[in-house]
Amino acid sequence: MTEGLEDLRALAPRVLGALVRRYGHFDLAEDAVQEALLAAATQWPAQGHPEKPLAWLITVASRRLTDLLRGEQSRHRRENDARPLQAGPVPDSDDTLILLLMCCHPSLSTASQIALTLRAVGGLTTAEIARAFLVPEGTMTRRITRSKESIKASGIPFALPSDHADRLAAVLHVLYLIFTEGYASLHRNDLSQEAIRLTRMLVRLLPDDGEAAGLLALELLTDARRPARLSPDGSLVPMESQDRALWDKALIAEGTALLTKVLPRRNPGPYQIQAAIAALHDEAPSAAETDWPQILALYEILLRLSDNPVVALNHAVAVTMVRGPADGLKLLQTLENDSRLTSDHRLHATRAHLLEMSGDTASARACYETAATLSANLAQQRYLRIRAARLP
Numbered sequence: 001m002t003e004g005l006e007d008l009r010a011l012a013p014r015v016l017g018a019l020v021r022r023y024g025h026f027d028l029a030e031d032a033v034q035e036a037l038l039a040a041a042t043q044w045p046a047q048g049h050p051e052k053p054l055a056w057l058i059t060v061a062s063r064r065l066t067d068l069l070r071g072e073q074s075r076h077r078r079e080n081d082a083r084p085l086q087a088g089p090v091p092d093s094d095d096t097l098i099l100l101l102m103c104c105h106p107s108l109s110t111a112s113q114i115a116l117t118l119r120a121v122g123g124l125t126t127a128e129i130a131r132a133f134l135v136p137e138g139t140m141t142r143r144i145t146r147s148k149e150s151i152k153a154s155g156i157p158f159a160l161p162s163d164h165a166d167r168l169a170a171v172l173h174v175l176y177l178i179f180t181e182g183y184a185s186l187h188r189n190d191l192s193q194e195a196i197r198l199t200r201m202l203v204r205l206l207p208d209d210g211e212a213a214g215l216l217a218l219e220l221l222t223d224a225r226r227p228a229r230l231s232p233d234g235s236l237v238p239m240e241s242q243d244r245a246l247w248d249k250a251l252i253a254e255g256t257a258l259l260t261k262v263l264p265r266r267n268p269g270p271y272q273i274q275a276a277i278a279a280l281h282d283e284a285p286s287a288a289e290t291d292w293p294q295i296l297a298l299y300e301i302l303l304r305l306s307d308n309p310v311v312a313l314n315h316a317v318a319v320t321m322v323r324g325p326a327d328g329l330k331l332l333q334t335l336e337n338d339s340r341l342t343s344d345h346r347l348h349a350t351r352a353h354l355l356e357m358s359g360d361t362a363s364a365r366a367c368y369e370t371a372a373t374l375s376a377n378l379a380q381q382r383y384l385r386i387r388a389a390r391l392p
Contacts, residue, residue, distance in 0.1 A: 007053070008037050010201070012123035015057045017095025019065055020158045026102070027148035028068045029061075030120050036061035037123060096121065097205045098160055100198075102151060104170040112147040113174045119144055122194050132181070132191045168206075172215050172271065175199050179219050186230065186379050192223060210262040214272030217262075220255035221278035224248040236383035240287035252282045273302045292321040309341045313350050325358040345374035349384060356391065365391040 019029035050056040103116040130140035182192030228242035284290040296318040320328030341347040352367035368388035
């Protein structure tokens with residue numbers, strides 16, 4: 001069986017897992033894998049794809065790792081501790097899960113978890129990750145280096161940790177953040193697609209985990225709306241004004257099928273609930289036909305599961321759609337002192353929307369303008385200023 005270059009990133013975590021399991025040296029093994037992937041991208045188009053791409057990558061990466069170890073150790077130490085990888089069975093796919101858990105170790109900051117996951121499991125280069133998060137490449141290099149050093153210093157063995165069930169929540173959170181960063185930025189489709197790819201991988205590794213499937217369903221149902229989010233001139237189009245004929249029906253069907261499979265299980269988690277909300281939006285023939293009472297009921301369940309201020313904002317919108325803007329604005333007042341939202345444009349944008357619905361256009365205009373100054377996204381800034389400009 002031959003593999004195309006598009007499969008290299010899918011193979012990367014399995015190659016890295018094979019090296020780390022055999023040699024340790026997570027940081028050097030990761031560098032060796034990157035060089036093996038580069039060699040494949042260079043040589044395969046000219047020389048043809050090998051019959052066993054995974055074995056080819058493992059062999060090349062292990063040779064490169066041996067070279068790296070030679071540069072750091074004496075010959076005697078090297079010969080004892082860095083034996084060439086012998087021919088053997090292909091590494092178990094659990095290695096990918098172990099890598100995800102290592103990258104999302106609770107001792108690392110969330111930013112470090114994201115960066116290391118994209119680098120080690122996603123196979124992205126440091127430059128690609130830096131561009132995605134709008135930081136200099138040197139800053140991202142230092143962040144990833146510190147993460148590797150933390151893992152090395154912790155002495156974490158390359159094995160499924162005893163707390164893997166608890167740590168899985170961190171993995172899901174990191175994948176969710178990667179997707180959200182790509183989707184919210186409007187022009188980083190590659191980042192959200194990478195999150196979907198990694199979440200698909202996780203669902204294959206953990207087919208019985210309802211929250212992993214719920215996260216994948218949420219990503220698919222949300223990403224289905226991407227084709228309608230921007231107008232031809234690049235302006236942001238809110239969901240209620242989008243041309244639903246442009247929504248990706250295949251993604252909606254796949255996400256809905258996933259959700260239908262896992263929701264009947266007991267005690268659905270936050271990602272399953274959010275996916276159910278996304279499904280209700282996607283299945284509505286028009287904005288006016290959205291089942292807001294059911295969405296409101298789901299947000300109330302979600303509020304009991306998670307102390308998330310963005311969930312509270314969305315809950316206020318759902319309350320507005322069911323009971324009217326006065327009730328929604330009362331809920332927003334309780335969020336004004338939440339330090340997590342004071343400088344977030346979404347609080348002011350939501351208040352502006354609810355004030356506009358209530359008829360207080362002067363206050364709505366001021367809130368739209370405040371939200372625009374707080375947003376870092378140019379398309380969002382433009383949209384918010386247009387909304388403000390058309391109000392008296």
